[in-house]
Amino acid sequence: xxxxxxxxxxxxxxxxxxxxxxxxxxxxxxxxxxxxxxxxxxxxxxxxxxxxxxxxxxxxxxxxxxxxxxxxxxxxxxxxxxxxxxxxxxxxxxxxxxxxxxxxxxxxxxxxxxxxxxxxxxxxxxxxxxxxxxxxxxxxxxxxxxxxxxxxxxxxxxxxxxxxxxxxxxxxxxxxxxxxxxxxxxxxxxxxxxxxxxxxxxxxxxxxxxxxxxxxxxx
Numbered sequence: 001x002x003x004x005x006x007x008x009x010x011x012x013x014x015x016x017x018x019x020x021x022x023x024x025x026x027x028x029x030x031x032x033x034x035x036x037x038x039x040x041x042x043x044x045x046x047x048x049x050x051x052x053x054x055x056x057x058x059x060x061x062x063x064x065x066x067x068x069x070x071x072x073x074x075x076x077x078x079x080x081x082x083x084x085x086x087x088x089x090x091x092x093x094x095x096x097x098x099x100x101x102x103x104x105x106x107x108x109x110x111x112x113x114x115x116x117x118x119x120x121x122x123x124x125x126x127x128x129x130x131x132x133x134x135x136x137x138x139x140x141x142x143x144x145x146x147x148x149x150x151x152x153x154x155x156x157x158x159x160x161x162x163x164x165x166x167x168x169x170x171x172x173x174x175x176x177x178x179x180x181x182x183x184x185x186x187x188x189x190x191x192x193x194x195x196x197x198x199x200x201x202x203x204x205x206x207x208x209x210x211x212x213x214x215x216x217x218x219x
Contacts, residue, residue, distance in 0.1 A: 001115060001119070002111055002112040002113075002114065002115020002116060002118075002119070003108070003111075003112045003115075005021075005024060005111070005115070006107070006108045006111035006112050006115070007108065008020070009021060009024075009107075009111055010103075010104045010105075010107040010108040010111060011104060021142075022139060022142055025137055025138070025139060025141075025142050026138070026139060028137045029134050029135070029137035029138045029139075032134035032137055033134040038134065040134075041133075041134060042133075043131055043132050043133035043134060044126075044131060044132050045130070045131045046130065046131070047126050047127055047129075047130050047131055047132065048127065048130060049062070049127045059127065059128070062124075063124050063128070066120060066124060067120075067121070067124065070117055070120055070121075071157065071161070074113075074117060074157055075157050077113065078157060082106070082109070085101050085106055086106055086110055088101060089101060089103055089106060089107070122136075144167070147163075147167060147189065148160055148163040148164045148167045149163060150163070150193065150199065151163035151166055151167055151189065151192060151193070151199060151200060152164070152166070152199045152200050153198055153199020153200060154199065156199075159199045159200065162199075162200040163199065163200060166192075166200060170185060170188060170189075171185055174188075
């Protein structure tokens, strides 16, 4: 699915790419509410892990292995020549083009890889909840994911992980503490963004990636 959408999205940049992905999410949400095989507005119910992973402890181990393994794969991709090519396109598009890097194939590969990672996370989420609904495809979910990335820090792998943990904990704690939790949650997010513009995992994560990159180039 990521490859199919990426064939169109790879030709876009910046805000146009962001708007296209948000618009496509809205189309998917509308389609999920209309098609019979998705259960319509009722969603798909009764999703359970296969017998070897049916217990909470076994499913936790499966989720930890797949999630941790996926994060390690993405980390290696970031530190590979492909990852450095993507960073070159992001930081200096003109210089990257002068070096012979073609933006469209690289963006298409990155888009497909990101969709695969999101699909893995979505599959685990479906088994965790036991059901999925069309509302999981609406713009609110996309904005939540974006908030996690901004909160943790853009440009690192650890940043969005820390951002997801902080976002989930803050929302759960404030939801239990106040009826106006959205107000306090928004104020806390604004404060964190102002106090930590690099995000929760920003500078340390970039320092580790840079150190490893220098050591690999030296070797």
